Amino acid sequence: MKFIKSKKLLMLCIATFTFFGVLFDVFAINEVLMDKNCEHIYSYSWEDVATSSICQKYIATCSRCGYSYVIAYDYEHNYTDCEDSSCNDCGYTRPIPGHSYSYSWVSVSTASICQKYVATCSRCGYSYVVSYDYVHYYPSSNTQVCRDCGYVR
Numbered sequence: 001m002k003f004i005k006s007k008k009l010l011m012l013c014i015a016t017f018t019f020f021g022v023l024f025d026v027f028a029i030n031e032v033l034m035d036k037n038c039e040h041i042y043s044y045s046w047e048d049v050a051t052s053s054i055c056q057k058y059i060a061t062c063s064r065c066g067y068s069y070v071i072a073y074d075y076e077h078n079y080t081d082c083e084d085s086s087c088n089d090c091g092y093t094r095p096i097p098g099h100s101y102s103y104s105w106v107s108v109s110t111a112s113i114c115q116k117y118v119a120t121c122s123r124c125g126y127s128y129v130v131s132y133d134y135v136h137y138y139p140s141s142n143t144q145v146c147r148d149c150g151y152v153r
């Protein structure tokens, strides 16, 4: 009888030890997770910063302990054009600057069109035709080549 009792006690002790052992292991694991000597396993990702001067940051994050650091910053927002107010990458919104046009004549040189007057934005490259010149310029009846566009009649 006494033997059984003590065996029960022993089992209880083992159970208790196991319980605290598991607890201790849990704490030990936490200890390892918080350990600065963690052999970091990094995953990399772009994160929005969305300030006027910074678009996104490229960060390395340890999947074991959560430690992270910034590898690089992207300082350039990505707008579709001068009429676009929100960055396509980070969502930062700006006042729309609007296109800044310069104008020039460009040769078309077809039978019906001599030149076109084109407005081109110096900021984003967007352009559109303001008007067409349909009349070729031949200074004399002998001239075969248009002085404006080079079209040969």
Ligand SMILES: [Zn+2]
Pocket (backbone or CB within 6 Å): 038, 039, 040, 041, 062, 063, 064, 065, 066, 067
């Ligand atoms: Zn780590």
Ligand SMILES: [Zn+2]
Pocket (backbone or CB within 6 Å): 050, 054, 055, 056, 076, 077, 078, 087, 088, 089, 090, 091, 092
């Ligand atoms: Zn941006």
Ligand SMILES: [Zn+2]
Pocket (backbone or CB within 6 Å): 081, 082, 083, 098, 099, 100, 121, 122, 123, 124, 125, 126
């Ligand atoms: Zn523009």
Ligand SMILES: [Zn+2]
Pocket (backbone or CB within 6 Å): 109, 113, 114, 115, 135, 136, 137, 146, 147, 148, 149, 150, 151
């Ligand atoms: Zn012409």
